[in-house]
Structures are given as structure tokens and as C-alpha cells.
Amino acid sequence: MFFREIDEDLTLQLMELEDAEELFNLTDSGRTYLREWLPWVDSTTTVDDSRGFIEHTMRGFKEKKSMTLAIRFKGKLVGTASFNNLDWSNKVAYIGYWLGQDYQGNGIMTRVVRELTDYAITDLNFNRIDIRAAYENTKSRSIPERLGFVKEGQIRQAEWLYDHYVDHVVYGMLASEWGN
Template identity: 35%
Template sequence: MIHRITPDLHIETLDQKHVRTLWLAVDDSRSSLCTWLPWVDSTLSRDDTEVFVTAARTERRLGTAWHFAIIESQTLIGTCSFNRIVKEHRWASLGYWLHQQHVGKGVMTRCVAALVDIGFSELSLHRLEIRCAVGNRRSRAVAERLGFEFEGCLRECEWVNGQPLDHRVYSRLRQ
């Protein structure tokens, strides 16, 4: 599935064809991503990326997650996803990251807005949730710009670089 956002920007379902460029984007942005994302330190090779993409395809078939490649000018520059979909309760958690050279240009806000549309219209979800580290101002800003409401903090809920991180929880309900 391809969801066009602008003439040069779209998201498409993550697939095996993305393994090489996904690996390169993660590796190139490793220093900025590893501050907030625990999986970066265990993504050490193209093979690790292939294992992830295979798992993502399985999750999509099962309906428990849906991962998208963010493509700008025919180049993969990040991913956004329904990291966890719980059909029986009609909610999903969203996740996203962007190559360090594309941060601060509004790309992620547009891509997450597309996820919101897909979640409410195509998946018939009622609640979308974003959890991000308290110190991750850019991720928090995406949630806030898109009308997600701050619900509270989860204390020391994730370990990154050997340290616990508190998360802010945001949600948006279908109107």
C-alpha cells in the first residue's frame, strides 16, 4: 500500500525491497537515534534489518502491527508505524523515526498525520497512542501538533543505553 502525502513524499508498507536502504538510513543516523530508541544498538548489520522486516511483514499479516517506509524523492528516510494494534479494543500505538538529515522539516508530522487517517478510516480504530521519552522534544512536538492529548508519565519504563527513561503518554480519540 502506498499513501501519497505530497508529490515527493509518501509512505508505503515496509517490505523486503527496503532492507538495504533501511539498514543504511539506520546506520547513518545511529548516533542520533540511539539516544531514544533501544533497538538501534541491536541493529548491527543488514541481516539484523532483514530479520526486522521479515517480522514486520508477519505482524502485518497477523494484523498486530503495520510498519511503513517513509519515502521522499524516491529515497527511504525513516519509518512510521502502528507498533502494536489491538483489534478487540480498537487501539494502536504509533512509533516513528527519521534520518537525521531530514529532521525539523515537518516530514514526520505529515507522515504521522497520514497514520492517524489510516488508523481511524481504514483500520476503524478508536484510540491512537504515542509514547515517547520525556526528553525527546521533537517526538513530543509531533504528538502535540497533531492534537494528541498528554495523559501522564510512565516512570522508568524503558532502558536505553543502560539508563531508564520516563515516557510521556499521548492519545487521540476518533471524533
């Protein structure tokens, strides 16, 4: 079981089936907000959909391919952060994240991504952390920028969001650059 206490208000822990209803409620209450940048929102229509997502993340963790964590702020589930892919051969971890609208602006995601980056480099001995965000998603892009990730480029039409493509900006952090 993975559990990390970042500070007295903020923890990360592996998603569990018991989180399904809380995760669904967070998704459902912020559906319009989340839909702007997340392609899976429309297909998450029931608690069972969230349960299926959690089961998928549990398999990924067991197979050491990924790790999806519940972000808890003052005990409440407020979003998720993940190593969407753990490339053990090349020692690259790909981070993804989202946060409920009501929890923005508290520095939560910056602290979470700092913790995940440190964990991947220090504990897993990975060489590179990769974060990709839609070009126009300035809130998401501000996280790696704030943490000193290098903007490495832009991938044109990298993701289909409901009715249009969006470009992605790629950010990277190397172990040799990580000063924490």
C-alpha cells in the same frame, strides 16, 4: 500492499525485503543520533539485521497485529512509521516513528503521523490512537502535540535505553476528537 501518497514528495509503503540495505545504511549513517532514543540501534549491525527486522514486520502485518511502513521523501527511504500494535478488541492503534537526522525540520513526521492517525480512525474505524515518547525527547513529543493529541500522563521508567531508564509521556487521540 499498503501504499499511501501523502503529497508529491512524501509516500508511505509497507517495508519489503528489498528495503533492507537502504534501511541499514540509514541506520548505520545515523547511529549516534538514533541511539539516543532508540534501544535497538546497537543490535542492528548488518544488513541481515535489517532484513530480519523487515521479515518480523511482514509477519506482524500478515497477522494484522502491526504495520511498519517505509517513509520515502523524494523517493528516498528516510525513516519508518508504524502501528507498533493494533489492538482490534479495544480499537486502539499504537504509533511509533523515527526519522533520519538529515530529514528533520521538513514537517515530514507531522504529515506522516497525521496520515496514520487519519487512516486508523477513518479506514480502520479505530477509536483511539496512542503515541508514547521519552519525556526528554522533545522532537518526538512535538509531533502529537502539534497534531492536537492530549497529553494523558507520564509513565515512570518505562523504557531501558542501554544504561538508564527513561520516562514516557503518553498522548492520546480519540476518534471523536479527530478533526484532521
